Amino acid sequence: MRKLLLQNLWRSPLTIAAPAPSAAALAELGVKVDQAARRRLGRSLAIREVDAGSCNGCELEIHALNNAYYDLERFGLRFVASPRHADVLLVTGPVTANMREALERTYAATPDPKWVVAVGDCGRDGGVFAGSYACVGGVSAVIPVDVHIPGCPPTPMQLLEGLLALLQVQRW
């Protein structure tokens, strides 16, 4: 183990350079975040991920944000285990009827100020599952959404751009 750790110390890091925040997400966000909340939060955000019926593809890419290449935590963004500790809910899936209440309750359990990021084409409007008897269709049908990150699934890069837009808005 020591050898492996030493090697990792010496080799150059795998982490990519930070991308620019997504212009689309910035535009969507611009009007929605109020100044006071920004001051209170400073520059770090705790994220609670909620799978509201995803195919698990989106989760795989959200997971990838934590790997050495994307290293989300360097931006002050970190995943937390409870909505009570969260500033941001990162919601995936077409919101199944069976998950609707759980999503509503998770939202209610998240303290203000809070943001909701809807991830993936499913999170936007139900994606390929739109129209099903079992899906509500899109996160905004259940709770207010601040930013959408489209894609099926969005790549870690797209996720990063969308999340960085959140931080950007806070700095104004």
Add this chain to the structure above:
Amino acid sequence: MSAAASLQVLLEAGQPVAGHRPWPRIVVTTELWHAVIEGLAGGGWTLLGLWGEPGMVHLAAHEAASGFIGVASLPCPDGCFPSVGRLHPPAQRLERALADLVGLQPIDAPDARPWLDHGRWPVRHPLGAASAPAEATSPYPFLSAEGESLHQIPVGPVHAGIIEPGHFRFTANGEAVVRLEERLGYVHKGIEALLAGAPLERAARLVGRVSGDSTVAYALAFARAVEAATETAIPARAHGLRALMAELERLANHCGDIGAICNDAAFALMLAQCAVLREQVLRASAACFGHRLLMDSIVPGGVATDLPADGVHLLRALVAEIRRQFPPLVELYDNTASLQNRTASTGFVRPDLIRQFGCGGTIGRAGGRDFDARRQPGYPPYEQLKFEIPARTDSDVNARIWLRIGEVEQSLALIEQLLEQLPMGPVCVEVRQPGQPCEGVALVEGFRGDILVWLRLAADGTVARCHPRDPSWFQWPLLEAAIENNIVADFPLCNKSFNGSYSGHDL
């Protein structure tokens, strides 16, 4: 019914259905249905799937001794059928799902509780004679466990990590788990209903999203079922590219899983290292086929994109890179006693349960059941490739980690062979227009185990009915058995070593 009688001989007494390929579908009498159930219960053959449509219930079974696969269909004009789960527990959840979705009732079923229907849909029996749901729904009755000093721990559906939702109800005596009961269905998306009437292209996209981590395997199973139904032969290069994608998917997932399991034993270094390997596979996949998870890359008739000019070179470099980085990680796992202290003898699954449930994938092969759909029934191009199927009998978390390690090595070797032998030529053909209704079935080995896809196409080539069955159906129940007498704190470790799909199961 003695287990010695063959399934094939037994089914010969029924009425074969024309246009069902490649394996037969037989309409059976109630008597024959009972004989099939007894054969399953006697261990002579394995349940592959159980699904329904209005007026008919279908059961797919596999006989390991002969390799025979057949589908038995029982007409149920009265809306009920003799329960399979009564004698053969692996069928119980499938039966409950079928009752929820189609409305066919299993007679004398041991568990009459709903499964996928949580009382939240605007319809009842969405795949059958859809009707308005009942006004009030009663709370779901969990099984009880009684005794002094027992306490219950409810977990989920929203879990603490970045994982899919499901509910676990633990009954514990101090630290030891006395009973775990799962309640799933939270991510039920109604995919089977969306598939009915869908054109092939849309249906392929839907089936490719039954479980995103197995999108290649699902798309492959769907395409193979369509090609069987329509008797479409695809080019040799398409077979090669499909296998390449399937092995890349296996490689990425196994790398991710090995790291994630160790992380649940608080050994984060392994996760960090394995996640890098996984990322490298996904990047190579995107560079070669245009999508990191390879979604929509396999289509009925072949594959959507050919390997680019530098693809072979890229993938060879990937294999070389993993060959360089992976062995030190294996060594690290092997030499870290504190980690193995957590994984060895934890989450043991009894091999007789594995056999009974026809549990596939790494869980099955780590517990003495060496089934792999790439070998039996087998499909191209695997018959031309040299590979081993790692198998163990110790059946604990440690065994499941080693199984994945072995399969990573096999997948690397398979990718090399595939690159070596990749035939030239076209990568896709038009799917033949059936002209009349036809049916197809396919069994494909995903990273999690064998995926079954059954479908019926209408005369115009659209999907009339399609049923995808995830390997998790036969794995989730065994997790309940695996955790018994383990401590609550080891549940994440056991669960991750299974890595069942919620989405694939809930459908």
